[in-house]
Amino acid sequence: MSFALLRSSVRRAALTAPRAASRATPRAPFRKFSTPPPAPKAKSNTGLIVGALAAVVLGGGGYYYLSSNGDAVKSGVQILKAKTNFTPSQEDYQKVYNKIAEMLDDADDYDDGSYGPVILRLAWHASGTYDVETKTGGSNYATMRFEPEALHGANAGLDVARGLMEKIKAQFPWISYGDLWTLGGVAAVQEMDGPIIPWRPGRIDGVATNATPDGRLPDATQGAAHLRAIFGRMGFNDQEIVALSGAHALGRCHSNRSGFEGPWTFSPTTLTNDYFKLLFTESWVWKKWSGPKQLEDKKTKSLMMLPTDYVVISDKSFKKFAKAYADDKDLFFKDFSAVVAKLFELGVPTQQFATPEPWQMKTLDEQKK
Numbered sequence: 001m002s003f004a005l006l007r008s009s010v011r012r013a014a015l016t017a018p019r020a021a022s023r024a025t026p027r028a029p030f031r032k033f034s035t036p037p038p039a040p041k042a043k044s045n046t047g048l049i050v051g052a053l054a055a056v057v058l059g060g061g062g063y064y065y066l067s068s069n070g071d072a073v074k075s076g077v078q079i080l081k082a083k084t085n086f087t088p089s090q091e092d093y094q095k096v097y098n099k100i101a102e103m104l105d106d107a108d109d110y111d112d113g114s115y116g117p118v119i120l121r122l123a124w125h126a127s128g129t130y131d132v133e134t135k136t137g138g139s140n141y142a143t144m145r146f147e148p149e150a151l152h153g154a155n156a157g158l159d160v161a162r163g164l165m166e167k168i169k170a171q172f173p174w175i176s177y178g179d180l181w182t183l184g185g186v187a188a189v190q191e192m193d194g195p196i197i198p199w200r201p202g203r204i205d206g207v208a209t210n211a212t213p214d215g216r217l218p219d220a221t222q223g224a225a226h227l228r229a230i231f232g233r234m235g236f237n238d239q240e241i242v243a244l245s246g247a248h249a250l251g252r253c254h255s256n257r258s259g260f261e262g263p264w265t266f267s268p269t270t271l272t273n274d275y276f277k278l279l280f281t282e283s284w285v286w287k288k289w290s291g292p293k294q295l296e297d298k299k300t301k302s303l304m305m306l307p308t309d310y311v312v313i314s315d316k317s318f319k320k321f322a323k324a325y326a327d328d329k330d331l332f333f334k335d336f337s338a339v340v341a342k343l344f345e346l347g348v349p350t351q352q353f354a355t356p357e358p359w360q361m362k363t364l365d366e367q368k369k
Helices: 046-061 076-084 090-104 116-127 158-171 177-191 224-234 238-249 274-281 307-314 316-327 329-344 364-368
Strands: 284-286 295-297
Touching: 090 116, 090 158, 090 177, 090 364, 116 158, 116 177, 116 329, 158 177, 177 329, 224 238, 224 307, 238 274, 238 307, 238 316, 238 329, 274 307, 274 316, 295 307, 307 316, 316 329
Parallel strands: none
Antiparallel strands: 284 295
16 A cells, blocks of 8 residues: 645535445446456536646746745736636536546556556555644645655655646646645546545645655555554544555556555456455465565465555454455445545645535546436
8 A cells, every 4th residue: 555724715616416425336347356256367617718827837836835934825826816717616626537537547558457546546645644743744735746755665656647647737737736636536436436535625735845754654564553653643543544455456566666566456447345355255375476575365376465454354453344344345435435535635724625515526427427
């Protein structure tokens, strides 16, 4: 798992009607699941001002930033918003969501044919640097744009995701990086058949001095005490730690990035509760190879689990939550939705948000109905 102030100028927008937290049937019928296992192997004015906004960005004022004493300073984009009387609406953010969603599956030569997992990882790693005691880190400043944070070991490979999101940013230069990246995480989860993730805008972009030190993200070689220390620093309890671990149903590890290799499940581009089911139903043995310690399933040797994953079923407290999620996908989706929404808001002062209650962004499929 790899598993702080400016009130936003964004207009408060009406909430969408509540929708189901999960989807009964995956959208992509060709995707594989754990049973049976396979053989190894409202009309917006956004478009009218994008050109002008881009000119301001290129002029050097393209994001919110902070002065040396921590006060928020107006950028060129903010000034242009005032001059054009433009404040993004929920519809504008939905357009950004749609562009991200359309890009996710345009990945024929990347991993399992989807950028979804790496876009979700970007949102998670940008948010998971939060320290509840010092109130530093989190998604508010999007500091992974700067070195050395961009080069932290836990962020290896995320240059791919940042590069993809730069293309979206070029189309919507008014959106902050923090909002863009977390909205990308929302799109990734929802478009990979996961639950609705409540989300609201309001993050601002910081400067390099706001970057966080290395070591704030989990070390996959460690045990339960490490997980509680890392996630406890963010403000999460045991149940939330396990729910977040369920994101490992998606994506895979790469030996040239993390050192580990392989996917956790047979359906790495579809969010299910298979991660938990496989932990309990498969026999896991230590992989014999030259890389770091990781487990593989004894039957097909095509799946992997990290030491921190196995802790989810070997620690007594973690195990009860993992078993509940293995037995009940709807329960997992409900808790996963809540904890991911919390994760993506870490480090963002409440007064910055554009709306008191989060929005529910519509999936591409829902917009076709």
